[in-house]
Amino acid sequence: MSQNLNVGPTPKTIEGGCLCGALRYRADFPPDHDWADNSSTCQCTQCRKNLSSLFLACHRIKPASCFQWTTDTSTLKHYRASKLASRPFCIECGSTIGYFPAVEGYDYVCIAVGTVDALYLFGEGADGVVVPKEGFGRALVNGLGPNLWCKNEIKGVTDNIPLLNRSERLQEE
């Protein structure tokens, strides 16, 4: 299944937010966080349309209490495409922040990794000490966790992206 790919430096904390900046969050990772298993992608139609992108790269944060909003949430709304989860988004700029389970017993949230600040994602403005120059992008998105809804892949487009082929490929979820 998972190849033994080095995920690079791993963060204790990351911050991110929506495009306009009205919604900001912070996530803290426990010391035993599994960087491979918690990185996943999804090509389902709901993710594709919700993100306006061919696939979702997400990272699961658990327990859910490790995720917190750091701004007021007056522009936060939750869209529910199904009973299973809600998709928090900013009503000002439209950024979707992630995928939050809405059923009992699922104590985690998934963040859409595209909302993570450039500092943490690829080291923009990093000092090399608190955040390494390369950032933590590979720890957050590495293709070593499940790739969901591969039956929706587009021949010649999303079927030959290494990230989406590195690990377990599930036809649905």
Ligand SMILES: [Zn+2]
């Ligand atoms: Zn916004």
Ligand SMILES: [Zn+2]
């Ligand atoms: Zn999906």
